[in-house]
Amino acid sequence: MFKKLHESPADFSDWYVPADGDVVCACIDGRRFADQQNFGPNSAGGSLSLLVAAKLCGYDVPDFAKFYKNLITNGVKLGAHIDEKDSQNLTKTGCGANDRLDEILEKIADKNSRAEILKQMKKLLEMALDKNVANEIGHPAAKIKLGTAHERLAAIQKAGGQVDELIGEHEEKTVIINLKTGTTLNREQSKGKMFNVDAWAFEKSAKIILMTLGEEITDTAIKKLIAALTMFNFATAMVLNPGAKIIVRR
Ligand SMILES: [Zn+2]
Numbered sequence: 577m578f579k580k581l582h583e584s585p586a587d588f589s590d591w592y593v594p595a596d597g598d599v600v601c602a603c604i605d606g607r608r609f610a611d612q613q614n615f616g617p618n619s620a621g622g623s624l625s626l627l628v629a630a631k632l633c634g635y636d637v638p639d640f641a642k643f644y645k646n647l648i649t650n651g652v653k654l655g656a657h658i659d660e661k662d663s664q665n666l667t668k669t670g671c672g673a674n675d676r677l678d679e680i681l682e683k684i685a686d687k688n689s690r691a692e693i694l695k696q697m698k699k700l701l702e703m704a705l706d707k708n709v710a711n712e713i714g715h716p717a718a719k720i721k722l723g724t725a726h727e728r729l730a731a732i733q734k735a736g737g738q739v740d741e742l743i744g745e746h747e748e749k750t751v752i753i754n755l756k757t758g759t760t761l762n763r764e765q766s767k768g769k770m771f772n773v774d775a776w777a778f779e780k781s782a783k784i785i786l787m788t789l790g791e792e793i794t795d796t797a798i799k800k801l802i803a804a805l806t807m808f809n810f811a812t813a814m815v816l817n818p819g820a821k822i823i824v825r826r
Contacts, residue, residue: 590762590765591761591762591765591766592754592756592759592760592761592762592825593615593759593760593761593762594615594758594759594760595615595616595617595758595759595760595774595777596614596615596616596653596760597616597617597653597777598617598758598777598780599616599617599626599652599653599777599780599781599784600616600617600618600619600622600623600625600626600774600777600778600781600805601614601616601617601622601623601652601653601654601655601738602614602615602616602617602618602622602655602657602740602760603618603619603620603621603622603655603656603657603671603673604618604619604620604673604751604771604772604773604809604812604813605657605671605672605673605742605746605771606746606747606748606761606763606766606768606769606770606771606772607659607742607743607744607745607746607763607768608742608743608744608763608764608767608768609740609741609742609743609763610660610740610741610742610743611740611741613762613763613764614655614738614740615760615762616653616655616760617760617774617776617777617781618754618760618761618772618773618774619773619774619777619778619781619805619808619809620673620680620773620808620809620812620813621656621671621673621674621677621812622654622655622656622657622671622732622737623644623647623652623654623655623656623732623737624656624671624673624674624677624728624732625673625781625805625808625809626643626647626652626781626784626785627640627643627644627722627728628677628681628720628722628804628808629781629782629785629801629804629805629808630643630785630789630801631716631720631722632684632713632716632717632720632804632807632808633712633713633797633800633801633804634712634716635785635789635791637789640722640723640728640731641731641734641735643788643789644731644732644734644735644737645735645736646788647735647784647788648735648736648737650784650787650788652784652788653737653738654732654735654736654737654738655732655737655738655739655740656669656671656674656728656729656732656733656737656738656739656740657670657671657739657740657741657742658670658671658729658739658740658741658742659671659741659742659743660741660742660743662675666726667724667725667726668725669725669726669729670741670742671725671729672812672815672816673812673816674725674728674729675725676815676816677722677725677728679815680808680811680812680814680815681717681718681720681811682717682718683811683814683815684713684714684717684718684807684808684811685714685715685716685717685718685719686718687714689811689814690710690714690807692814693807693810693811693814694710694807696810696822697803697806697807697810700753700822700824701753701755701775701806701824703803703806705803709799709800709803710803710807712800713800713803713804713807714807744767744768745768746768747767747768747769748768748769748770748771748817748820749769749770749817749820749821750769750770750771750820750821750822750823751770751771751772751773751813751817751820751821751822751823752770752771752772752773752822752823752824752825753773753775753809753822753823753824753825754772754773754774754775754776754825755775755776755824755825755826756776756825756826757776758776759774759776760772760774771813771816771817771820773809773813775805775806775809778801778802778805778806779798779802781801781805782797782798782801782802782805783798785801786798786801
C-alpha cells in the first residue's frame with residue numbers, strides 16, 4: 577500500500593514524527609509552516625473540528641468562544657491556521673476547512689454524498705455506522721450556523737489557541753488516514769503532497785468534547801462523536817480535494 581504512495585516505504589515512515597498531545601489541534605492541510613512546526617494531531621480545520629463535531633452530534637453550543645475557552649481550561653491545546661495568501665482577505669482566512677465550512681456541512685447533509693462518505697468509512701476503516709446515527713448526524717448538518725470564517729478563527733485565537741501561517745502551494749494528491757497512535761505528519765518531509773488526518777486522536781478528542789460540554793461520557797456518545805469527526809474529515813477532503821486517493825496508515 578505504501579509502495580504505491582512512495583517508492584521507498586522507509587522514506588514514507590520517515591515522514592511521521594511523535595505528535596504533540598492526543599487531542600486534535602492542527603489542520604489536515606499539507607503545506608509547510610512558516611515558523612515553528614505544529615505537531616498537534618491533525619483534523620480538518622484543527623480545533624474547529626471539535627466545535628463542528630459537537631454541533632453535528634446535536635449538542636447545544638450557544639457561545640463557541642466560551643466552548644474554546646473551556647477547552648483551554650481543560651488543558652487542551654487549541655490550533656488553527658491562516659496562509660501567506662489570504663491573511664489580509666476579508667472573507668477568507670486561508671484554511672479551506674474553515675473558509676468552505678458551509679459547503680462541507682452540505683456534503684454531510686446531502687443524502688447521496690453522505691452515503692458516499694459512509695461507504696468509504698466502511699471500506700477503509702471498517703466503521704459500519706448505524707443508519708439512524710448517520711442520519712442523526714447528517715440531517716441537521718446544513719442548518720448549523722457558526723458565524724463567519726474570521727469569527728471562528730478569532731474565537732480560537734482569543735481563547736489562547738495557536739494560529740500558524742502556512743506557506744507554499746497545495747499539491748495534495750493523497751489523503752492519509754493515520755491510525756498509528758501518537759504520530760503525525762512532518763510536513764517538512766512531505767512538502768505539501770498529502771492531507772493527513774490523525775484519526776487515532778479522535779477518541780480522546782471525543783471524550784474532551786463531552787467533558788467540556790458537561791455531558792456524560794458514555795460509549796455511545798464517544799462513538800457518535802468519533803463518527804462525526806470522521807465524517808467531517810471525509811467531507812472536507814471531498815470538497816477541498818475531490819478524487820484524491822485515500823490511504824489508511826495502520
Ligand atoms: Zn486548514
